[in-house]
Amino acid sequence: MMATPAPQTEHDEPDARRYVKLPDPFPMWKGGTLHGGQIAYETWGRLNRARDNALLLFTGLSPSAHAASSPEDPRSGWWQRMIGPGLAVDTDRYFVICVNSLGSCFGSTGPASINPATGTPYRLEFPDLSVEDIARAGHEVVRSFGILRLDTVMGPSLGGMVVLAYAALFPGAARHLVSISGTAAASPFAIALRSVQRDAITSDPDWRNGQYSTDRPPIAGMRLARKLGTLTYRSAAEWQQRFDRQPIRADLKDRTPFTSEFAVQGYMEAQANRFVNGFDANCYLYLSRAIDRFDLAAHGEPEAVLRRASLERALVIGVESDLLFPIGEQRSLAQALEAAGTATRFAPLPCIEGHDAFLIDIERFGREIGAFLAG
Amino acid sequence: MMATPAPQTEHDEPDARRYVKLPDPFPMWKGGTLHGGQIAYETWGRLNRARDNALLLFTGLSPSAHAASSPEDPRSGWWQRMIGPGLAVDTDRYFVICVNSLGSCFGSTGPASINPATGTPYRLEFPDLSVEDIARAGHEVVRSFGILRLDTVMGPSLGGMVVLAYAALFPGAARHLVSISGTAAASPFAIALRSVQRDAITSDPDWRNGQYSTDRPPIAGMRLARKLGTLTYRSAAEWQQRFDRQPIRADLKDRTPFTSEFAVQGYMEAQANRFVNGFDANCYLYLSRAIDRFDLAAHGEPEAVLRRASLERALVIGVESDLLFPIGEQRSLAQALEAAGTATRFAPLPCIEGHDAFLIDIERFGREIGAFLAG
Numbered sequence: 001m002m003a004t005p006a007p008q009t010e011h012d013e014p015d016a017r018r019y020v021k022l023p024d025p026f027p028m029w030k031g032g033t034l035h036g037g038q039i040a041y042e043t044w045g046r047l048n049r050a051r052d053n054a055l056l057l058f059t060g061l062s063p064s065a066h067a068a069s070s071p072e073d074p075r076s077g078w079w080q081r082m083i084g085p086g087l088a089v090d091t092d093r094y095f096v097i098c099v100n101s102l103g104s105c106f107g108s109t110g111p112a113s114i115n116p117a118t119g120t121p122y123r124l125e126f127p128d129l130s131v132e133d134i135a136r137a138g139h140e141v142v143r144s145f146g147i148l149r150l151d152t153v154m155g156p157s158l159g160g161m162v163v164l165a166y167a168a169l170f171p172g173a174a175r176h177l178v179s180i181s182g183t184a185a186a187s188p189f190a191i192a193l194r195s196v197q198r199d200a201i202t203s204d205p206d207w208r209n210g211q212y213s214t215d216r217p218p219i220a221g222m223r224l225a226r227k228l229g230t231l232t233y234r235s236a237a238e239w240q241q242r243f244d245r246q247p248i249r250a251d252l253k254d255r256t257p258f259t260s261e262f263a264v265q266g267y268m269e270a271q272a273n274r275f276v277n278g279f280d281a282n283c284y285l286y287l288s289r290a291i292d293r294f295d296l297a298a299h300g301e302p303e304a305v306l307r308r309a310s311l312e313r314a315l316v317i318g319v320e321s322d323l324l325f326p327i328g329e330q331r332s333l334a335q336a337l338e339a340a341g342t343a344t345r346f347a348p349l350p351c352i353e354g355h356d357a358f359l360i361d362i363e364r365f366g367r368e369i370g371a372f373l374a375g
Numbered sequence: 376m377m378a379t380p381a382p383q384t385e386h387d388e389p390d391a392r393r394y395v396k397l398p399d400p401f402p403m404w405k406g407g408t409l410h411g412g413q414i415a416y417e418t419w420g421r422l423n424r425a426r427d428n429a430l431l432l433f434t435g436l437s438p439s440a441h442a443a444s445s446p447e448d449p450r451s452g453w454w455q456r457m458i459g460p461g462l463a464v465d466t467d468r469y470f471v472i473c474v475n476s477l478g479s480c481f482g483s484t485g486p487a488s489i490n491p492a493t494g495t496p497y498r499l500e501f502p503d504l505s506v507e508d509i510a511r512a513g514h515e516v517v518r519s520f521g522i523l524r525l526d527t528v529m530g531p532s533l534g535g536m537v538v539l540a541y542a543a544l545f546p547g548a549a550r551h552l553v554s555i556s557g558t559a560a561a562s563p564f565a566i567a568l569r570s571v572q573r574d575a576i577t578s579d580p581d582w583r584n585g586q587y588s589t590d591r592p593p594i595a596g597m598r599l600a601r602k603l604g605t606l607t608y609r610s611a612a613e614w615q616q617r618f619d620r621q622p623i624r625a626d627l628k629d630r631t632p633f634t635s636e637f638a639v640q641g642y643m644e645a646q647a648n649r650f651v652n653g654f655d656a657n658c659y660l661y662l663s664r665a666i667d668r669f670d671l672a673a674h675g676e677p678e679a680v681l682r683r684a685s686l687e688r689a690l691v692i693g694v695e696s697d698l699l700f701p702i703g704e705q706r707s708l709a710q711a712l713e714a715a716g717t718a719t720r721f722a723p724l725p726c727i728e729g730h731d732a733f734l735i736d737i738e739r740f741g742r743e744i745g746a747f748l749a750g
Contacts, residue, residue: 124632185620186620187611187614187615188611188614188615188617188618188619188620188637188638188639189606189610189611189614189615189639190611191620191637191639191640192602192605192606192614192639192640192643193606195635195637195640195643196599196602196603196606196643198633199598199599199602200575200599202631202632202633203579203595203598203599204578205580209632210632220578223574223578224571224574224575224578224599227567227571227574228571228603230567231564231567231568231571235564236562236563236564236565236698236701239562239563239564239567240562240563240564242563243563244563245560245561245563245566245670256577257499257577257584257585257660258573258577258660258664260570261667261668262563262566262570262667263563264563264564264566264567265566265567265570268567268570268571285632285633289633292636292637293636295620323611323698326611
């Protein structure tokens with residue numbers, strides 16, 4: 001759920017990704033099996049001898065594992081100002097691992113990957129994907145380093161759900177948990193919104209029931225889905241400040257009927273353009289549905305599940321202007337963690353940027369995250 | 376912006392509509408001319424001898440003029456519990472006129488009407504439509520009755536903008552004004568939302584640049600547009616109460632990929648189904664764009680414009696959970712009216728139904744409207 005996923009890396013582009021093979025077979029949480037699966041990840045900082053300084057970072061729906069620049073890949077990452085030496089997620093202290101989610105399309109296995117059984121892309125033959133599978137696949141990366149216990153598991157948006165699945169599935173596997181603009185279960189409003197985004201893609205004739213060719217993906221549907229995302233990742237108050245009712249730049253107007261007339265429409269177009277060139281439609285559908293389906297309560301009474309997780313401390317951050325993962329859901333999560341015996345800080349931030357604030361208001365988020373990690 | 380527009384009336388269906396011919400030519404506000412135009416309307420109650428008990432009602436984007444039942448058409452109207460003998464809009468006292476907006480498709484001239492110059496539907500040859508044109512066309516109905524001054528001009532949603540255009544264009548033509556969940560100018564968030572709805576239609580290949588055949592309209596695009604409308608006409612809080620995370624009824628599930636799984640999705644589907652069979656896509660596009668473009672300030676400094684309107688009293692109602700026409704915009708409008716010397720009541724209602732609350736919470740809205748009309 002962010003603005004600029006890195007493009008699929010070409011051979012001559014910098015690339016800091018490493019890969020971990022998933023166990024073969026990798027049984028999926030709701031049935032079905034994956035063969036020959038892999039997870040792409042990047043790291044920053046150094047794992048210490050005791051292997052107890054690792055911080056595992058899950059992402060929102062659309063980013064890659066490239067959260068920050070590194071010597072191998074100096075391009076800016078999606079959380080560039082958050083992760084680095086002396087920054088809130090301090091790589092002088094932490095060994096940071098960011099994973100590309102299972103089901104995504106930036107190096108990890110997903111619906112756009114080749115199915116070894118057929119030699120063609122999985123597309124809709126990819127098995128059901130759950131948030132739990134994203135957590136389990138991320139855990140394989142942790143195991144590959146011989147890490148017995150993470151210092152911290154952290155994630156924003158979808159990642160804020162994945163950390164809960166991680167805590168539920170791997171009791172004791174992390175000392176600290178940071179859930180950012182996430183939820184223990186999506187609201188019907190968020191489900192409705194995401195289902196319209198999926199409808200926009202599946203009703204695009206170019207989607208072809210998932211069998212689109214790579215040179216003719218369902219562009220119109222993806223554009224609509226991204227515009228809807230943009231609408232709900234930000235807030236009305238921010239746009240009032242930024243755009244008000246200003247007209248669109250003259251050079252962005254075209255002669256089609258019902259063309260864009262206002263600056264805010266030009267912004268939406270630009271967001272859509274950046275997205276459709278960077279993300280696979282079937283991957284989007286799988287990940288979007290997984291978000292709707294996740295429910296921490298499916299693992300048992302949340303307080304009991306979280307108690308079993310044996311977390312020492314937790315930080316739950318949210319933003320008061322978030323339409324999609326409303327602040328009340330983070331408040332409930334913080335209460336459940338506290339009730340489960342975890343020392344929990346709940347930080348409702350007054351940012352006006354809505355759901356995406358964690359990508360923009362690095363000052364406020366960094367202050368909370370830095371203070372929490374400093375203990 | 377309501378749930379169930381009456382279907383186009385067949386010969387054997389009840390029909391309470393009357394028609395007024397527009398002046399021929401009818402020059403449009405932003406250029407272009409209409410020939411042979413007409414406005415459909417319905418009435419309730421009786422115009423008194425002094426012709427001073429008339430209440431003109433404009434509608435939201437999608438309703439017809441059938442606001443309430445009558446002897447000629449006993450079917451329920453879109454504001455059935457609001458208008459009638461002894462109700463908040465008391466037809467024992469008022470002569471109520473509800474007009475189908477110019478540009479709509481329920482009897483008034485719009486893009487789906489036959490262009491007398493060509494013998495075929497206007498489609499995109501229909502001239503630019505402005506909220507001002509809807510007000511001017513409604514005024515022709517008022518003139519046809521020999522009414523010199525309305526007791527009240529009233530409208531919800533789009534209608535809440537039309538009443539402002541009416542006041543700006545026809546100073547002194549109404550003693551009282553009631554603007555319900557309307558605004559003096561749409562916010563960039565609302566513009567963005569409506570532009571995605573329009574995009575959904577114009578990017579449907581069946582739209583065919585407006586030249587769709589009546590037996591193959593852009594169904595997929597209209598469904599998406601309506602689902603988006605449904606999302607923003609209600610509120611997250613209401614859906615939490617109504618649907619929570621309940622699964623969809625088993626008989627509403629189908630076997631398509633990414634089919635609906637939650638009750639809220641079933642609700643969205645039902646809303647979409649009702650809409651696509653009742654509304655013309657090009658009419659929708661014209662009306663939707665007109666809402667975005669309207670700006671009371673285009674008529675001059677709002678306080679001066681409203682002072683010139685010579686209103687005696689005004690009621691501005693809004694709902695705190697409205698995403699599309701947020702309460703702050705109604706507050707500003709009420710302040711401008713008050714500053715213009717109009718005795719104004721501002722009623723921010725705590726309904727949880729969002730923008731559509733005026734159609735649902737008749738008790739709260741009726742109490743405010745009834746008290747205002749009683750003086």
